[in-house]
Amino acid sequence: MMELICPAGTPAALHAAVKAGAHAVYCGFADETNARNFPGLNFSRDELSASIAFAHASGAKVLVAINTFPRAGAESLWHQAVADAETAGADAVILADIGLLAHAAEHHPDLRRHLSVQAAAANPDMINFYATAFGVRRVVLPRVLTIAEIAAINREIDVETEVFVFGGLCVMAEGRCSLSSYITGRSPNMNGVCSPPSHVDYATEDGELAAKLGGYTIHRNAKDAPAPYPTLCKGCFSSADKTGYVFEDPTSLDATELLPALAKAGVTALKIEGRQRSRSYVAQVVRSFRAAVDAVEAGRPVPPGTLARLTEGQSATAGAYRKTWR
């Protein structure tokens, strides 16, 4: 059976994910070592230990994301995070930085290592290098590949692959995108925050919702039109004679109906995005996807998804899996 990997930004969300049928939950520490470093979110060391004990008692695994890139001179924060994840009993750490991978392989050889999507490993050569050099056992594939490309990669590698099936969609090369830092000086790669809320302002102007990032208005939404996240990649810009979503429409990934094809492509694990979301979101999405995964395993048709109202832009796409982007 394909493994369902579910997000948790808080212990309450982790409990909700496990109760809803998650095979594994991923989470991070409340600092810049993880790529969802938002106010009020994430786990203390004690919370992580207690949450792992709860998950293990329920038969679920916990993967700890330490997937930002350490600052020169401050590596000890990231090294400590890996050590503390192992002490807490984590089933694996999800790493992106090549130096941190080397550190973990050398100092924590028994701690299973997964390659974060932030490493942007999108071809067999890269993946095989990470596997050979650092003993990586699983790679989270970037959201830029078709199913045929994923199948081709799986034929040339010996490590497990994990793919995103639901949630917010990064359209850039993950781990390499600097759009947020152009305006705010902070990025998901280095600080764990894309469009940090400290730089976001909302205002109602002439009946429209104006979202400002670092003082720049990046989109306006008419009354009652769905609102997107305040990220530059989903911003509305004028280019030549056109005004609109230049990079990507505000929409979310939903690959529910593609699960049988992903299983056939040799995918080991399915990842749900959303550590910044509530326990209500986690429970609903995990329950829906667990039913879908069980259906695939039993050879039954995948039940239709009913999660559109939870998604950004309140609309969904199969993303790069079908390569229908403009």
Added chain:
Amino acid sequence: MPLEPMSIALSRLVRRMIRAHPGLLERLGEHGNRRFAIDPTDLPLCLLIQPRAARGTVRVYRHPPASDARIAGPLAALLGLVHGTWDGDALFFSRDLVVEGDTSAALALRNAIDDAELDLGLEISAFAGPFARMLQPIIRFAERRTGLPLRRMEDPE
């Protein structure tokens, strides 16, 4: 209902919640000192909550007062958010929720409340004395008005 007794009753309720859920203030961190205006747009009231002031204070106003962060929406959306029925981002996407002012503080408050797993019905029934008698009708009114059951049944394991 007069505003002053309501302010006192709600302050006591919030203090009790903060005592019972110490993680609330821990997750709020520095944002616990902010003034949060909680503005149910379908009621002629607005709450100003200061989590760290005097161990938690609430004042009720007829109109939104000056604040660091304002979170506005229909009563059903606000109560559903606190109770864990609805997802905050989904309410934002659908424009049922409006956030103005200090976005970081608003986000920290939402995440802290979500992790606390507040059961509003239970919190109020644990609240003894004359103020409980004042708050019970408010909850019954809120349940009627929003259609939300504000006492959670235990999830099946």
